[in-house]
Structure formats: structure tokens, C-alpha cells
Amino acid sequence: MKKLFKKNDLIVIAVILAAALIMMIPGVINKENLTATVYVDGNIVKTINLEEVKNSYTFSPKSGTEICVENGAVYFSSAVCRDKLCIHSGKLNKNGQTAACLPERIVISISSGKNSPDMLTY
Amino acid sequence: MENDNKATGKKINIKALIAIFVCAALIIGVCVFDFVQSRKLYSCNDIAMNTVISIKLYGPDGEKNSETIKSEIHDIEKNLLSRYEDGSDVYRINSSEGKAVSVSPEVASIISDAIDISSDSNGMFDITVGKITELWGFGGDNPKVPSSDEINSYLPYVGSKRMKLTGNAIIPGKNQAVDLGAVGKGATCDIIRTQLEDTRTDSAIISVGGSLLLYGKRDFSIGIVNPDNDKDYMGTLKLSDTCVSTSGNYEQCFEQSGKKYHHILNASTGYPAESYLKSVTVICESGVISDALSTTCYIMGYNDSSLALLKKYKAEAVFVTNDKIVRCTDGIKDSFELSDKSFKMS
Numbered sequence: 001m002k003k004l005f006k007k008n009d010l011i012v013i014a015v016i017l018a019a020a021l022i023m024m025i026p027g028v029i030n031k032e033n034l035t036a037t038v039y040v041d042g043n044i045v046k047t048i049n050l051e052e053v054k055n056s057y058t059f060s061p062k063s064g065t066e067i068c069v070e071n072g073a074v075y076f077s078s079a080v081c082r083d084k085l086c087i088h089s090g091k092l093n094k095n096g097q098t099a100a101c102l103p104e105r106i107v108i109s110i111s112s113g114k115n116s117p118d119m120l121t122y
Numbered sequence: 123m124e125n126d127n128k129a130t131g132k133k134i135n136i137k138a139l140i141a142i143f144v145c146a147a148l149i150i151g152v153c154v155f156d157f158v159q160s161r162k163l164y165s166c167n168d169i170a171m172n173t174v175i176s177i178k179l180y181g182p183d184g185e186k187n188s189e190t191i192k193s194e195i196h197d198i199e200k201n202l203l204s205r206y207e208d209g210s211d212v213y214r215i216n217s218s219e220g221k222a223v224s225v226s227p228e229v230a231s232i233i234s235d236a237i238d239i240s241s242d243s244n245g246m247f248d249i250t251v252g253k254i255t256e257l258w259g260f261g262g263d264n265p266k267v268p269s270s271d272e273i274n275s276y277l278p279y280v281g282s283k284r285m286k287l288t289g290n291a292i293i294p295g296k297n298q299a300v301d302l303g304a305v306g307k308g309a310t311c312d313i314i315r316t317q318l319e320d321t322r323t324d325s326a327i328i329s330v331g332g333s334l335l336l337y338g339k340r341d342f343s344i345g346i347v348n349p350d351n352d353k354d355y356m357g358t359l360k361l362s363d364t365c366v367s368t369s370g371n372y373e374q375c376f377e378q379s380g381k382k383y384h385h386i387l388n389a390s391t392g393y394p395a396e397s398y399l400k401s402v403t404v405i406c407e408s409g410v411i412s413d414a415l416s417t418t419c420y421i422m423g424y425n426d427s428s429l430a431l432l433k434k435y436k437a438e439a440v441f442v443t444n445d446k447i448v449r450c451t452d453g454i455k456d457s458f459e460l461s462d463k464s465f466k467m468s
Binding site for chain 2 (some may be wrong): 004005009012013016017027037039042044061082083089090091092094096097098099100102107109111114116117118120121122
């Protein structure tokens with residue numbers, strides 16, 4: 001009984017399968033990353049892959065406001081607004097979390113493809 | 123010999139067809155997977171209505187459509203709902219001194235729905251509580267407990283029955299101020315939905331300060347915020363093509379003399395509602411109704427009256443009590459999953 005596929009056929013199919021898997025990898029990897037996006041006036045000013053942060057650092061998206069970035073987390077560390085609600089929001093480390101300094105119009109948003117909600121209702 | 127060749131030819135054709143089919147299916151599958159799951163999503167955030175706006179759009183023209191949506195939300199705030207923006211519909215109603223004001227059809231519709239729910243709740247929910255809301259100053263720089271004299275000076279004037287709505291013309295009652303804070307975010311979701319229908323957006327999830335529009339047939343996982351830690355969630359709902367609103371005692375609250383005061387006022391007393399609930403999440407096709415009902419059910423508490431009200435508007439709800447018991451209405455039980463085990467299902 002003859003085989004349905006010859007050796008060369010199998011090699012071609014294997015190559016295509018491997019190519020398909022390689023094409024899927026970037027999408028899967030990107031979705032796993034915990035990413036913080038910082039907006040000022042609705043515009044993105046910084047995107048940070050929180051899982052690649054080795055050493056903590058701070059940056060200032062707007063004069064007087066400081067954001068601290070750590071491995072796996074981000075938070076408002078200093079603000080000029082009166083109520084400091086943005087600082088009281090604490091560390092953001094999960095998909096869907098946001099913190100905002102409303103007077104300064106700064107938003108930090110966390111996204112990730114991991115198994116967590118698309119959005120929070122509050 | 124000829125028959126053998128024919129047989130071989132047939133075998134080769136089947137082989138080739140299978141190979142082509144498998145390869146095509148794989149390539150198309152991978153491309154569709156990658157395209158749908160990754161490239162079609164466009165997300166962004168903004169600040170409007172004194173809260174955070176989050177937008178996730180699935181489909182073509184995501185960036186362009188999100189800009190249009192952001193612009194629309196700013197327009198809704200500026201022209202329709204803001205109490206402080208000179209010229210907005212609400213501003214004009216509140217400064218009309220009892221004269222008729224012509225408003226947009228959207229605002230007339232919102233007020234009409236709010237009047238209905240006020241009547242259904244025997245006035246516990248009422249948008250004409252604006253003057254008393256101002257006394258409390260929730261969300262402002264100096265929130266404070268007003269004196270009982272201050273509250274009693276405005277309480278007799280609260281009541282949608284004293285306001286006249288005819289078509290798009292509104293005549294507020296004496297000493298009344300309209301506050302659409304309890305319905306404005308949900309109403310914005312409704313307006314955005316009609317805008318999305320004119321685009322090629324496949325599906326979308328938009329948060330207007332925690333009130334959500336779920337657009338399209340895609341199933342979304344919605345986290346209900348943990349009332350004890352508003353950066354986390356206590357459970358999730360799997361939903362599509364609906365609106366979701368939550369009212370809770372953790373938002374815009376302040377402490378005075380060791381007592382915590384939240385912002386959800388019982389319009390019939392002028393004081394924050396005491397209903398033994400931490401939060402109520404309402405799911406309903408209409409954004410304005412889901413928003414209004416989450417506030418109303420929070421004020422009313424978990425009882426036959428609030429359940430009947432939800433049923434009347436074909437809405438479902440998740441109640442979270444002060445002792446961390448979660449009660450879901452029948453239609454939503456199967457969609458809800460508890461993730462924080464410190465809460466218990468009823």
C-alpha cells in the first residue's frame with residue numbers, strides 16, 4: 001500500500017506549520033506583556049513594558065507631576081494637584097487598572113493580554 | 123496501463139487537494155487569529171466629565187473613530203450635561219428661574235427617563251436634587267456635611283413632579299437645580315452607541331467613568347470593582363452588546379468627625395442612602411437606564427421593590443452587601459464569576 005504523502009510533502013507541510021507558529025508568536029508574546037500607557041490631554045506620551053523594567057525610575061510627563069515605574073508596577077509618586085487622589089490611587093499592576101490626575105489631565109492605563117477583565121465597572 | 127495512470131492521477135489530485143486545504147486553512151486561520159486578536163484593536167484614554175474615559179475599538183479605522191468618540195464626549199459635556207459650562211442644556215435649565223428652556227432631544231429624553239424612574243422609586247432617586255448635592259460638595263475641594271437647616275431649606279422643592287417637560291421644552295420648579303450626574307455617563311454611552319453604528323467598528327468597549335458601553339457581538343469580560351479596594355475587582359461578568367453601570371459607597375466619599383459619607387443621596391431625605399450595600403452593578407440595554415437604576419437600587423437596597431424595578435426595565439443586577447454577600451438576579455447568575463473569595467455568593 002502506497003503512502004498518501006511522500007517525504008517531501010511532509011517537509012513542505014512541516015515548514016508551513018512552523019511558519020504559521022512563528023507568525024503567531026509575536027501576537028501571543030505581545031498580549032502577555034503588562035504594559036503601562038501614560039496619556040496627557042488624551043495623547044500618549046509614554047508606553048512602558050512593565051515586565052522589562054529592571055531598575056525603578058521616575059519621570060515627569062508634565063511639570064510638577066512624577067510617575068514612578070517599577071518592575072510590574074507604576075504609580076503617581078508626586079503631584080501638584082490639591083487632593084492628591086492620583087497618588088492615593090496607589091500602585092497599578094493589573095490589566096484594566098487606571099489612575100488619573102484629573103486637574104493635570106494625566107491618565108495611566110494598564111493593559112495586558114493575560115486572563116483578566118477587558119474593563120472594570122466602578 | 124491507461125487505467126493505472128488514471129488511478130495514479132486521481133491519487134495525486136486528492137493528495138494535492140488535502141495539502142492545499144490544510145495549508146490554506148492554517149494560513150487563513152493564523153492570519154484571521156492575528157488580525158482579529160491583535161491588529162484590529164485600538165485603545166486609548168482621555169479625561170472628560172471630570173472622569174477617565176477608556177476606549178477599546180475592534181475593527182478598521184480605530185484611531186480615527188476613537189478621536190471622533192473623544193470629541194463627541196467632550197461636546198456632550200460642554201453642550202448638554204455640564205452644570206458649570208455656560209450655555210450647556212443643564213446650565214440653561216438651572217439658570218432659567220422657572221422659565222421654559224428648549225433643550226436638545228437627547229437631554230429631553232434623558233430627563234424623561236429620569237422622571238419615570240423617580241416616579242418608580244417614590245422620589246428616592248430624583249435629578250432635581252441638584253441644590254442639595256451642591257451643599258454636600260461631593261467631588262469638589264471642600265466636601266462637608268450640610269446643616270439640617272440647609273438641607274431642609276431645599277428638600278421641599280425636590281421632586282420631578284414639580285418640573286414640566288413638554289417635548290423638548292423644560293420648565294424647572296421653583297428652587298430646583300437639575301443634576302444629571304447619576305445618569306449622564308450612561309446617557310453618554312447611548313449617544314456613542316448611535317455614533318458607532320455609523321462606522322465599520324466590529325465591536326467596542328467604552329468606559330465613561332466606569333459606566334460601560336459594550337458594543338457588538340464580542341463577549342467581553344467585565345470586572346466589578348472591589349468596593350474595599352477600587353484598584354482590583356471582586357468578580358467578573360461575561361457580557362456583550364449591553365450597558366453596565368455601578369454605584370458604590372467608595373466613590374467621591376469623605377470623612378467628617380470620624381464618619382464616612384458617600385455621594386449617593388436619597389433624594390427624599392437629602393442625606394447619603396443607608397441601604398446596607400457596598401455597591402450595585404446594573405446591566406441593561408439602555409445606558410441611561412442602567413446608570414439610573416444602579417443609583418436607584420443602591421438607594422432602595424436589595425428587596426422586592428428594587429427587584430421589581432429591575433424586572434420592569436428588563437435589567438439585571440449584582441448587589442454587594444456590607445457583609446460581603448453577593449446577590450445576582452436570576453438572568454445574570456450564569457454570567458457572573460466570583461474571583462475574590464473573601465466575598466460570598468448568596
